[in-house]
Structures are given as C-alpha cells and as structure tokens.
Amino acid sequence: MGTSPEGTAETPCDPSAVPPGLIGLRRRVPNVDTLGYYRMSLRDNDLHSFCEASLGVNPRGIAQASPRTAAYKIIMNQPAYRAALIDYIRAQAQPPDKFSHQPRLYGLAKRLAEGQPYDDDVLFAAAWLHDLGVFIGHRPEDLAALAAWDHIAYANRQVPDVLRQLGFPEGRIPAVMEVIRTHLPASTPTSFEGTLLRDADILEQLGAVAILRNVSKVGRDTRFVRYADALRVLRRNVEQLPAQLQLASARRLAEPRVETLKAFLTAAEAEADGNEL
Numbered sequence: 018m019g020t021s022p023e024g025t026a027e028t029p030c031d032p033s034a035v036p037p038g039l040i041g042l043r044r045r046v047p048n049v050d051t052l053g054y055y056r057m058s059l060r061d062n063d064l065h066s067f068c069e070a071s072l073g074v075n076p077r078g079i080a081q082a083s084p085r086t087a088a089y090k091i092i093m094n095q096p097a098y099r100a101a102l103i104d105y106i107r108a109q110a111q112p113p114d115k116f117s118h119q120p121r122l123y124g125l126a127k128r129l130a131e132g133q134p135y136d137d138d139v140l141f142a143a144a145w146l147h148d149l150g151v152f153i154g155h156r157p158e159d160l161a162a163l164a165a166w167d168h169i170a171y172a173n174r175q176v177p178d179v180l181r182q183l184g185f186p187e188g189r190i191p192a193v194m195e196v197i198r199t200h201l202p203a204s205t206p207t208s209f210e211g212t213l214l215r216d217a218d219i220l221e222q223l224g225a226v227a228i229l230r231n232v233s234k235v236g237r238d239t240r241f242v243r244y245a246d247a248l249r250v251l252r253r254n255v256e257q258l259p260a261q262l263q264l265a266s267a268r269r270l271a272e273p274r275v276e277t278l279k280a281f282l283t284a285a286e287a288e289a290d291g292n293e294l
Contacts (some may be wrong), residue, residue: 040041049142049283055128057187062158067111069199075087088242092121094179094182094239097184098183098184098185099141101183101184102141102142102145102146102183102232103145105183106119106146106149106178107178108146108153109149109155109175110152111152111153112153112237115148115151115152118148118221118230119144119148119177120162120224121145121221122147122214122217122218123140123141123144123145123217125217125220125221125270126140126144126178126210126213126214126216126217127140128192128237129134129213129216129217129264129266129267129270130209130213130266131266132236133209135140135209135210135213136189136192136210137144138185138186138188138189139193139210140196140210140213140214141184142180142193143196143197143200143210143214144214144217146172146176146179146180146193146197147170147172147197147200147214147218148168148172149172149175149176149179150168150170150171150172150175151173155171157174169197169198169200172194172197173194175192176193176194176197178189180193192208192210194208195207195208195211196208196211197214199211199215200214200215200218201218202215202218202219202258202261212263213264215263216262216263217267217268219258219261219262219267219271220262220267220271221275222254222258222272223254223255223258223259223271223274223275223278224273224274224277224278225274225278227251227254227274227278228251228277228278228281230248231247231250231251232244234247235247240277243293243294244285244294245293248282248285248286248294251278251281251282252282255275255278255279255282259275261270
C-alpha cells in the first residue's frame with residue numbers, strides 16, 4: 018500500500034485481493050473501513066457525490082473499465098448494490114429506530130412467499146425504500162404540510178434516481194415503484210411482489226413489534242401526544258387489519274400477533290383502572 022494523507026488510503030494493485038462486496042479503487046479515498054478498500058457508504062457526502070467518488074461519473078452507477086487493464090473493470094453486482102442500498106437507508110433513516118423496519122419487512126415478505134417464485138431484487142428494493150418519505154429530512158417540518166404529506170408520491174419522485182445511482186437495473190425500476198405504490202392496506206397490489214410487501218407491512222402493524230413502534234412515537238410524533246393515542250391506533254389495527262390480509266400465509270402469521278396485541282390492550286385498560294393514559 019502506498020503512502021497517503023491521514024484519513025485516506027490507496028488500494029493495492031492486485032484486484033483479486035478485494036474482499037466480496039468491496040470496491041477496489043486506484044485513487045485515494047476517505048473513510049477506509051478495511052485496509053486499502055472502500056466500502057460503499059454515504060457517510061462522506063450525498064448519494065451523487067458518493068457514486069462519483071467511488072465509481073466515476075456514470076448515471077447507471079456502473080464503474081468504467083480502466084484504459085490500461087481490464088482488471089479494474091468493476092461492475093455493480095447484486096451484493097454491491099444491496100450493500101449500498103442498506104448503507105443509504107441506514108444514513109437516511111431518522112429517527113434511528115426507523116431503520117429496523119426495513120430488514121424485518123423484507124424477511125417477512127420472503128417468508129410469506131412460501132416457495133412461490135417472485136423477483137427478489139424488486140422485493141428487496143421496494144422493502145428498503147418504501148418509507149423513504151417518512152424519514153426526518155425527507156418529510157416536511159411544517160405541521161400543516163406534514164398533515165397533508167403523501168410519502169408515496171415523494172417516493173415516486175425520489176426513489177428512481179436513488180436506484181439508478183446505486184446501479185439497479187433500469188428496466189426493473191417501474192416494478193419497484195409499483196410495489197411501493199400499492200404497499201398500504203387500502204391499496205390493491207398488481208403483482209405478487211406487491212402483495213408480499215403489503216401483507217408483510219400489515220403484519221408489522223400487529224403484535225409486539227407493533228406495540229413498540231407505536232408507543233415509541235408518543236411525545237415525538239404530532240399524532241401521538243399521550244399513550245391513549247397509541248392505544249387508539251393499536252386498537253384500530255387489531256380490529257381492521259387482519260381482515261385485509263390477502264395471503265393465507267400472512268393470515269396464519271397474523272394469528273399469534275393478533276392475540277398478543279389483544280392481550281396487551283386488555284391489560285393496559287385494566288391497569289389504567291379508568292384513569293387517563
């Protein structure tokens with residue numbers, strides 16, 4: 018490894034030494050996570066600057082071959098694109114607890130398929146990006162604007178460019194956007210991937226995790242001023258959402274979650290003993 022200013026590193030000349038998921042660069046780059054390599058991250062700047070610094074100016078996010086050797090031709094393969102997308106959401110998800118929803122949702126959606134074929138890249142991208150518009154920094158701060166905010170319309174504007182810059186196949190971006198468009202309970206999905214994501218998102222609103230997600234909003238979300246506000250949403254969820262599940266696999270997974278949520282609501286009401294929560 019050559020010498021370089023503090024905080025940067027030069028990659029070794031042998032590209033075969035680059036571990037999977039890392040990009041070998043022939044330039045000096047900041048934030049070296051492992052000796053001599055640069056892991057795809059947005060910590061240095063925004064997404065556009067990140068892609069330019071690591072891959073060169075390329076709207077599809079695919080690195081160009083070196084004019085001197087094909088050894089440095091780096092293609093954004095699936096693992097690299099996925100790692101970059103996870104890094105992007107990790108940086109954007111604010112408050113930080115918003116980040117945990119995406120991996121749970123993706124895992125649930127895959128589980129619901131029960132061996133039936135689906136486009137895993139489309140499902141992965143939609144699961145990780147469907148709530149981009151609910152993050153602080155993406156949603157409006159003005160309370161009136163926030164009350165009328167359409168986070169799906171925001172995703173429709175922003176997500177395609179994010180996917181392009183991370184190297185996602187252009188021809189499959191419309192499928193991702195359709196899954197995101199129909200992920201709410203009131204929507205009717207037009208693809209199996211859309212049904213998987215929608216039912217998985219409903220399951221995330223039932224059970225113990227749903228309790229954590231709602232109670233954590235009290236005092237920091239204008240819709241949740243008191244605990245009673247969280248209980249009202251949870252009660253509505255348990256009364257209305259199970260019947261909206263489309264997949265038999267989702268209905269089976271919902272059963273213990275519904276029982277958990279009902280038991281919690283009953284206990285909370287009993288312990289409050291008629292007092293305001």
